Amino acid sequence: xxxxxxxxxxxxxxxxxxxxxxxxxxxxxxxxxxxxxxxxxxxxxxxxxxxxxxxxxxxxxxxxxxxxxxxxxxxxxxxxxx
Numbered sequence: 001x002x003x004x005x006x007x008x009x010x011x012x013x014x015x016x017x018x019x020x021x022x023x024x025x026x027x028x029x030x031x032x033x034x035x036x037x038x039x040x041x042x043x044x045x046x047x048x049x050x051x052x053x054x055x056x057x058x059x060x061x062x063x064x065x066x067x068x069x070x071x072x073x074x075x076x077x078x079x080x081x082x
Contacts, residue, residue: 010058035068042072054079 021029043064046052054060054075064071 032066036065039064039068039071042069043075046072046076052076052079 021032040061043054043056043060047054047056060075063075067074
């Protein structure tokens with residue numbers, strides 16, 4: 001029961017974010033895509049080195065996707081402190 005509710009809430013949040021992104025001007029969308037690409041590559045390279053093993057879940061992907069390099073730093077800090 002709780003899983004279905006959390007899944008539904010997660011889907012609603014993702015839908016809301018997608019609709020917000022679609023309504024933004026194309027310049028901001030391109031900036032977000034570049035930010036997400038750079039953040040994803042940096043997170044992949046960090047995992048590739050083997051120094052830190054960060055699981056790439058949908059939550060970490062969203063954080064890194066929206067925030068880019070600062071998102072990677074946040075995910076690394078959360079990895080050490082949680």
